[in-house]
Structure formats: C-alpha cells, structure tokens
Amino acid sequence: MAESEINLAKTYDAVVIGSGAAGGMAAHVLTSHGLQVLLLEAGKKLPIEQELRSMEWPYDNAYRGALPPDRHSLSFNEYTIRRPPYGPGFEKSRHLHSYVGDTDYVKNIVVDERENPFTGTNYAWVRARCLGGKTNIWGRLALRLSDYDFKAKSRDGYGEDWPISYNEIAPYYDKVDLYLGITGVKENLPYLPDSIFQRPTKLNCAEVTLKQGLQKMGRVLTQYRAGVTSDGLKHNKYRSRCYGRGACERKGGCDIHAAFDSPTGLIYPAMDTGNLTLRTNAVVREVTVDPQTGKATGARFIDSETMKEYSVRAKVVVVAASTLESARLLLLSKSRLYPNGLANSSGHVGHNFCEHIMGPGVAGRAKDLVGKPPTLDDGRPGGFYLTRFRNLAEKHPNFIRGYGFEGGSGSVMFPHGTDSHGFGAFFKEEVRKNQGAYIGMGAFGEVLARYENYVDLDPVVKDKWGIPALRFHYKFGDNEHRMAEDMKETAQEMFEAAGFEIVRVSSRVLTEGWSIHELGTARMGNDPKTSVLNQFQQSHDVKNLFVVDGSAFVNASCQNPTWTIMALCWRSCDYLADELRKGNL
Amino acid sequence: MSTNDSMNLRHDRRQWLKASATVLGASLLPLPAVPAETPQAKTATAPEAKPAETKSTARFFSPSQHHLVEELSETIIPADSHSGGAKAAKVADYIDQVLRESIDDHQKELWREGLRLIDLMSQHYNGKAFVDADSEERIAILTVLSDNDKMTDLPEVRFFHELKRLTARGYYTSKIGIHDELEYKGNRILQDYVGCDDQGPASS
Numbered sequence: 001m002a003e004s005e006i007n008l009a010k011t012y013d014a015v016v017i018g019s020g021a022a023g024g025m026a027a028h029v030l031t032s033h034g035l036q037v038l039l040l041e042a043g044k045k046l047p048i049e050q051e052l053r054s055m056e057w058p059y060d061n062a063y064r065g066a067l068p069p070d071r072h073s074l075s076f077n078e079y080t081i082r083r084p085p086y087g088p089g090f091e092k093s094r095h096l097h098s099y100v101g102d103t104d105y106v107k108n109i110v111v112d113e114r115e116n117p118f119t120g121t122n123y124a125w126v127r128a129r130c131l132g133g134k135t136n137i138w139g140r141l142a143l144r145l146s147d148y149d150f151k152a153k154s155r156d157g158y159g160e161d162w163p164i165s166y167n168e169i170a171p172y173y174d175k176v177d178l179y180l181g182i183t184g185v186k187e188n189l190p191y192l193p194d195s196i197f198q199r200p201t202k203l204n205c206a207e208v209t210l211k212q213g214l215q216k217m218g219r220v221l222t223q224y225r226a227g228v229t230s231d232g233l234k235h236n237k238y239r240s241r242c243y244g245r246g247a248c249e250r251k252g253g254c255d256i257h258a259a260f261d262s263p264t265g266l267i268y269p270a271m272d273t274g275n276l277t278l279r280t281n282a283v284v285r286e287v288t289v290d291p292q293t294g295k296a297t298g299a300r301f302i303d304s305e306t307m308k309e310y311s312v313r314a315k316v317v318v319v320a321a322s323t324l325e326s327a328r329l330l331l332l333s334k335s336r337l338y339p340n341g342l343a344n345s346s347g348h349v350g351h352n353f354c355e356h357i358m359g360p361g362v363a364g365r366a367k368d369l370v371g372k373p374p375t376l377d378d379g380r381p382g383g384f385y386l387t388r389f390r391n392l393a394e395k396h397p398n399f400i401r402g403y404g405f406e407g408g409s410g411s412v413m414f415p416h417g418t419d420s421h422g423f424g425a426f427f428k429e430e431v432r433k434n435q436g437a438y439i440g441m442g443a444f445g446e447v448l449a450r451y452e453n454y455v456d457l458d459p460v461v462k463d464k465w466g467i468p469a470l471r472f473h474y475k476f477g478d479n480e481h482r483m484a485e486d487m488k489e490t491a492q493e494m495f496e497a498a499g500f501e502i503v504r505v506s507s508r509v510l511t512e513g514w515s516i517h518e519l520g521t522a523r524m525g526n527d528p529k530t531s532v533l534n535q536f537q538q539s540h541d542v543k544n545l546f547v548v549d550g551s552a553f554v555n556a557s558c559q560n561p562t563w564t565i566m567a568l569c570w571r572s573c574d575y576l577a578d579e580l581r582k583g584n585l
Numbered sequence: 586m587s588t589n590d591s592m593n594l595r596h597d598r599r600q601w602l603k604a605s606a607t608v609l610g611a612s613l614l615p616l617p618a619v620p621a622e623t624p625q626a627k628t629a630t631a632p633e634a635k636p637a638e639t640k641s642t643a644r645f646f647s648p649s650q651h652h653l654v655e656e657l658s659e660t661i662i663p664a665d666s667h668s669g670g671a672k673a674a675k676v677a678d679y680i681d682q683v684l685r686e687s688i689d690d691h692q693k694e695l696w697r698e699g700l701r702l703i704d705l706m707s708q709h710y711n712g713k714a715f716v717d718a719d720s721e722e723r724i725a726i727l728t729v730l731s732d733n734d735k736m737t738d739l740p741e742v743r744f745f746h747e748l749k750r751l752t753a754r755g756y757y758t759s760k761i762g763i764h765d766e767l768e769y770k771g772n773r774i775l776q777d778y779v780g781c782d783d784q785g786p787a788s789s
Contacts, residue, residue: 092689343731421734424663
C-alpha cells in the first residue's frame with residue numbers, strides 16, 4: 001500500500017481523528033467517495049503480527065505467554081480497593097496496564113495507565129493507542145441492534161428513542177457484513193436481526209445440550225456471531241479466511257486477520273485508493289474553529305515522541321477517538337465561541353454515558369462428557385450467544401431492558417479446573433477427565449443512559465502530553481443491580497435445566513468499564529437542546545463536525561456495539577460526502 | 586497420621602514452630618512472618634525500587650531448595666501411567682524463573698518462608714526432611730495444608746496455594762502438560778470447524 005506523508009500546507013477534504021472501528025470506517029467510506037482524507041492516530045503503527053503471534057505455544061514463549069515480570073496489569077481487586085488515577089502503589093512495575101493487558105501478546109497494544117491517567121470514580125478503562133485501536137484485540141461478537149433498542153423509549157418510557165429506526169440502518173449493516181465478513185446462523189429473531197452470514201462455526205456437544213434445554217424454555221442459543229471472515233473476502237488482499245486454529249480464546253488478536261481489525265479491514269484498502277494520508281503518533285489536543293464562521297477548521301496535535309505541536313486543516317472534521325476520548329476532545333476544544341467545549345450548546349457532551357454491566361454468570365460440567373477422549377473445542381472464533389429474553393413480550397417486575405450471555409465450552413489450551421480442591425494423582429486425573437466437560441457463560445446487560453453518569457475534564461491532572469485528564473462521575477444504578485441479580489438466577493436455572501453439574505455461580509458485578517463497551521457521551525437526537533448530534537452524527541452546532549464512534553449511541557442496548565458503530569459511521573459518511581459535494585458543509 | 590490430625594493445624598503449628606525456635610533461635614518469632622494483605626498495599630510506601638532485572642540468570646533457589654521444589658511440585662502433579670509429572674516437565678525450573686524475575690518481594694519471601702515451614706512440618710510429622718520422606722509421608726504433609734486451605738492467614742497455607750498455582754501453570758503450559766497429558770487438539774490449521782456431530786477434525 002502507498003503511504004503518503006502528511007502535508008501541513010494542504011487543506012484536506014476531511015481529517016479523521018482515531019483509527020479504530022469508527023475512524024477506519026470513516027477513512028474507508030470517505031476515500032471511496034474520492035475525498036482526500038487525513039487520518040490521525042495517537043499511537044504507533046505496531047508490527048502487529050509480531051505482537052500477536054497467534055499460534056505461539058506457551059512453552060516457546062519466555063514467560064509462557066504471561067505478562068513480562070516488569071509489567072503489571074490491574075486486577076479486579078485492585079480496581080475495587082483503589083481510586084484513579086491508577087499508578088501510585090505500583091512504582092516497582094515499569095509499566096502498568098488495564099486488566100486486559102495481562103499477556104505478553106497485548107502488552108504493547110494497551111496503554112500505560114501512568115502516561116494516560118484519569119480521575120474520579122473507579123473505572124476499568126481499557127484503551128489501545130495504536131493503529132487500529134481496540135479492534136486489534138476485540139472480542140469479535142458482532143451483533144445488530146433492532147427497533148427494540150432504537151425505539152426502546154416508545155416501549156418502556158425510559159430515556160430517548162434514537163433518531164433512526166432499524167429500516168434506515170439495515171442497508172448499512174448489510175454493507176458492513178459484506179465488506180468485512182461475519183459468521184453466524186440465521187434465527188429470524190425480531191429483537192436480534194440476522195446478518196448476511198458466511199459459513200458458521202459449529203456448536204460442540206455441551207453447547208448443543210444447553211441449546212436443547214433452552215428450547216423447552218423458549219430461549220435461544222445461537223452460534224457466536226463473529227466479525228470474522230470464514231469464507232474469505234475476494235476484495236481484500238490483507239485478510240485470510242479463518243482456519244479455526246484454536247488459540248482464539250486467548251486474549252489477543254488474530255495474526256492472519258480473519259477476525260476484523262481496522263488496519264487490514266479498512267485502512268490499508270483505503271490507502272490503496274491513493275486518497276488516504278495516515279499520521280501516527282499524533283495526539284490531538286484540540287479541534288480548531290474559525291472564530292468568524294464558527295466552523296471547524298482542522299485539528300492541533302502533539303507528536304507523541306518529539307512533543308512538537310502541529311496544526312492541520314480540513315474542510316470537515318470527523319471525530320472517532322472512542323466514546324470517552326471523543327468527549328474529552330470536544331470538551332478540550334473550548335474557545336470564545338464555544339466556552340463549554342465544541343458541539344456542546346446542549347451541555348450533554350460527556351453525559352448519558354452508558355455501557356454494559358457484566359460479571360454474573362455460571363460455570364458447570366456436562367457429566368456425560370467427563371472422561372471422554374479429548375476433542376478440539378476451541379478451533380473457532382467463539383462459542384455461543386444466548387440471546388436476550390427479558391422485557392420482550394412480558395414486562396419484568398424488577399427492571400427494564402435486557403441482557404444476553406456469551407459463553408463457550410470444552411477443552412482449551414490451559415485447562416479449566418486447576419483451581420479445584422486437592423492435589424496429587426487424583427487432582428491430575430480430575431483435570432484431565434473433566435477438561436472437555438466444562439461449559440460457562442457470562443451476561444452482558446444494558447446500563448441505562450443517565451444524564452448524571454458523565455465525564456468532564458479534571459482541573460489539575462494532565463496526561464504525559466500535558467493534556468487535561470478525564471474525570472469520571474459514573475456508577476451503576478439500581479436497575480443494573482436488580483438486573484444483575486436476575487442474571488445470576490437465570491444463569492443457574494438454565495444450566496440446571498440443561499442437566500449440568502453447577503461448578504460455580506457468580507453474582508459478582510465487575511468494575512464499571514469492564515465490558516469495554518462505553519457509549520453515549522455525545523448522543524444523537526432530533527432536539528439540539530437534549531442531544532449533541534443529529535441522525536447523521538453531525539453536530540447540531542457545527543455543521544462540518546461529525547462524531548462517528550460509540551459516543552453517538554442513544555442507549556447501550558445489550559448487544560455488543562462494534563458492528564453498529566461501523567454501520568452508523570458508514571451511513572453518516574455517505575451523507576457527509578454528499579453534503580460536501582453539494583457545498584452544504 | 587490420621588486425617589483428624591490435619592484439622593489441628595493451628596494447634597500443631599505451635600509445636601513445630603516452637604521446635605524450630607529452639608533450634609534456630611527465637612528471632613523467628615512472632616508469627617506469621619508474612620503479612621496477609623495484598624503485596625501492592627505495602628509497596629505503596631516502599632522506597633523507589635530499581636527497574637526489574639529481567640535478564641537475571643542467577644538461580645533463585647539454592648540447590649537444596651531446588652530439590653525440595655522438584656519433590657513438592659511432583660507431589661502436586663505426579664507422573665502416572667498416562668504421562669510424566671511436574672518433575673519431567675521441569676516445573677521447578679519454571680518456578681525458579683518466575684521468582685528470580687519477579688519484582689514482588691512478598692512473593693519471594695513467601696517461597697523462602699514456605700519451603701522452610703514445609704521442612705519444619707515434615708520434621709514434626711515424619712521425623713525427617715521432606716525430600717527424605719517417602720511418597721505417602723509427603724502426601725500427608727500436603728494433605729494437612731490442602732485440608733486447611735481456607736486458613737489463608739497462615740503463611741504455610743498461602744504457600745501451598747502458591748505452590749499449587751505455579752505448579753499447575755508451569756505444568757499445563759509445558760510440552761508434557763499440553764501434548765502428553767491433556768492431548769490438546771487445537772492450535773493447528775483446519776479445513777472446517779469441528780462440532781458435536783463430527784467424528785474428528787479434518788486436518789489440512
């Protein structure tokens with residue numbers, strides 16, 4: 001691919017800030033419309049295959065795959081007993097990472113917490129500053145939202161409806177499916193629309209048992225809908241089809257890029273159009289504006305290595321820095337015209353912050369599989385997804401909205417059960433005999449979007465580049481805790497119905513942020529007084545400013561957001577290109 | 586030793602620790618030697634330490650400690666008719682590497698203290714060092730700790746958890762653990778996904 005140098009004298013058609021799912025998609029769509037695009041990424045371009053080494057055996061790794069000993073990743077306990085900024089107390093570790101950074105394969109992908117501090121309430125904020133961002137290591141579950149989500153307020157009266165309906169975004173979900181590839185099985189569920197699926201993965205035996213048990217209860221278990229190409233993509237030379245190699249349960253990405261990541265899926269093809277310029281190590285500190293017209297004029301960034309500051313100009317500014325970083329950037333972009341931050345006349349930037357609550361779940365054993373010869377169970381990008389069943393037809397008395405479960409079963413490279421009681425010959429044999437019989441699942445539930453859950457700028461603390469840090473004012477509420485109670489009970493009830501031996505039922509709610517699905521800090525809406533963006537993710541206040549990542553979400557739903565982020569972004573960028581052509585921006 | 590004895594760990598330990606104090610001097614009291622809180626809580630006020638010396642090749646264990654760790658890990662995961670055990674998988678070497686590269690002084694201290702306490706227990710219950718005890722005698726010592734594995738205020742119990750955790754980690758990430766013991770089928774290229782109704786994976 002042709003990499004071109006940044007031209008500081010040029011006015012680009014668009015500058016895109018951030019290179020993850022949203023920024024990559026914006027780069028793809030805008031360059032395909034012939035626009036000259038500058039893509040700014042705060043982190044480095046990593047030699048990603050060398051980082052991920054997806055097929056490396058543990059015994060061939062210097063640390064058996066664990067994090068090198070001079071680094072530390074935060075544990076649930078540490079997130080619980082400590083307050084941000086995370087750093088003091090870990091002076092002996094040369095690098096400190098979020099909980100995700102606990103393997104040798106992701107250590108350079110996730111940020112150092114000390115270079116990137118934040119303050120306020122406890123939050124497991126997982127950030128990946130490198131080309132492609134978190135798409136390098138995402139969980140790959142690729143789900144659509146439906147009008148149960150887009151029109152949730154009309155159903156239960158809480159919050160706001162989205163300014164779009166499923167019919168308007170469905171064609172863009174289709175485009176994302178076809179351009180990036182997705183595996184799955186059609187289920188014809190009104191609340192979880194099907195994608196255009198490639199060859200699906202297969203369920204293993206314990207999963208089939210659970211599926212059958214659930215059918216009697218009217219609940220649905222389907223193959224993991226993975227943002228992975230299983231048949232290959234003829235139009236993309238950077239990605240291989242999935243060969244089911246079986247280290248997919250390991251936290252980390254896919255070094256053959258069968259799983260979607262933004263660089264190989266979107267950015268490299270966009271470079272091949274000749275219309276994309278990429279600038280890495282560009283930490284954007286401000287979206288600049290023309291004090292006369294009030295329109296955005298470009299961005300100011302600091303080179304992360306030299307600390308030198310640069311300005312770039314563009315006709316349109318597209319913010320795609322991730323939900324929380326995008327809100328931070330808007331708040332940082334204060335000026336005489338916009339004293340509360342850019343695009344913030346509503347005062348809603350940073351607010352209505354929502355995500356998914358997780359933690360409750362169950363682990364069990366399928367007794368009929370104990371002692372069976374070992375099978376290959378993890379040669380696939382994921383196990384199963386157990387779809388939402390609460391507040392669809394019937395109304396639950398204790399909470400609104402819903403949750404789904406992600407799960408899997410069978411043998412994995414490092415066996416389950418090594419934490420069971422005992423030792424010696426019996427222990428060893430138990431681990432061996434039970435390894436293929438394990439099945440587990442954990443819930444992801446909707447956290448309601450609330451104005452009172454928000455982020456703002458810390459008045460004192462700054463990051464390594466002198467940029468004010470984000471301050472969190474964010475807690476799960478009563479609806480979430482009542483939902484978590486139900487998650488635990490239904491998880492147990494479903495495993496009992498399937499006839500599994502229950503090994504562990506977990507009611508523990510994980511730290512806020514754990515799902516890595518933060519959303520909603522610059523929500524869309526039709527009313528400029530209560531929303532930041534219109535239905536095309538265009539600022540109500542500044543018409544040549546777009547915010548195309550998860551911050552635009554009106555609610556979190558309970559489905560994983562990446563596919564929706566990309567479908568929305570595609571739709572908005574089609575609109576952007578059209579408006580620019582018409583001279584409306 | 587009957588299993589009833591194992592429930593008296595709190596009572597018994599006074600005796601074997603007293604014996605050790607007599608032999609080695611009262612400086613070893615009071616106990617427990619290692620505080621129970623998380624290591625990080627302490628390092629908060631610790632003076633600035635040097636960056637980790639990850640390239641260190643000096644052994645953490647002395648030769649006699651290494652021998653003891655070999656026998657302890659083999660007692661946790663022994664060789665059997667199915668596959669080799671922790672000794673064959675060189676688990677003691679793995680644990681030595683983890684500890685010599687560790688920047689957690691509490692973890693290191695727990696291992697030193699744990700190995701010392703194991704031998705005191707072995708002297709008390711078996712009248713000989715752990716490595717000189719036979720297989721049943723060794724199992725008896727670890728059974729005392731395993732049966733009382735909730736008593737995590739006691740350093741020997743915390744050591745037992747740590748011994749078991751690192752033995753399992755070292756063993757099941759070794760060639761013997763992955764291939765011989767578990768006969769892991771994954772991490773290779775397949776033509777198609779394998780599922781419940783398949784006879785076996787179609788390898789390419």
